[in-house]
Amino acid sequence: MIVRLFGVTLILWCLGFAAFMLTLPRVLEGSTTDAIVVPTGGAGRIDRGIALLERRQAKRMLVTGVGPGVRDADLAREYRTSRALFDCCIDLGREAVDTRSNAEETAVWVKSRRYRTVRLVTSDWHVPRARMELGAAMGKSVLILGDGVPSSPRLGTLVNEYNKLILRRVALWLGIGA
Numbered sequence: 001m002i003v004r005l006f007g008v009t010l011i012l013w014c015l016g017f018a019a020f021m022l023t024l025p026r027v028l029e030g031s032t033t034d035a036i037v038v039p040t041g042g043a044g045r046i047d048r049g050i051a052l053l054e055r056r057q058a059k060r061m062l063v064t065g066v067g068p069g070v071r072d073a074d075l076a077r078e079y080r081t082s083r084a085l086f087d088c089c090i091d092l093g094r095e096a097v098d099t100r101s102n103a104e105e106t107a108v109w110v111k112s113r114r115y116r117t118v119r120l121v122t123s124d125w126h127v128p129r130a131r132m133e134l135g136a137a138m139g140k141s142v143l144i145l146g147d148g149v150p151s152s153p154r155l156g157t158l159v160n161e162y163n164k165l166i167l168r169r170v171a172l173w174l175g176i177g178a
Helices: 002-022 045-054 072-078 083-089 099-113 127-141 155-174
Strands: 035-039 060-064 090-093 117-123 143-149
Touching: 002 155, 035 045, 035 099, 045 060, 045 083, 045 117, 045 143, 060 099, 072 083, 072 090, 083 090, 090 099, 099 127, 117 127, 127 143, 127 155
Parallel strands: 035 060, 035 117, 060 090, 117 143
Antiparallel strands: none
């Protein structure tokens, strides 16, 4: 009985992982939102957010999870963007240290500005969990669009992310840490 249960669980996990891999979000084109949110931590994320902002795909952008001591001028120089864009339209969030706290920091920022639509720009493999966390933090009053930055993660990274997604989804269903 235990062996069968383990076998069924393993098959379900494999099928779910395959679905996770096949449905990784892609770059979202043509959608304008009130805001762009970019969690730090992956290549191409901030570049994508800045490009969208420059194309007026949103009013404002939050970069969440910025390290202490990082200044607007540092990021403007690193991403070859005008300081004026940072001054007018980009906020740096310094409170977040992980995906869950990125969502909490973002929820406060979005609610304070009364935004109704948010484009979440993060690595393609990270979008499902980051979007789930953001939805849990903000509720259903804000539309969250996932914008997956293409990446080439290792298999171990994908397995780890899929396991975190499952565990966090179960925790939210059970009302743990909501």
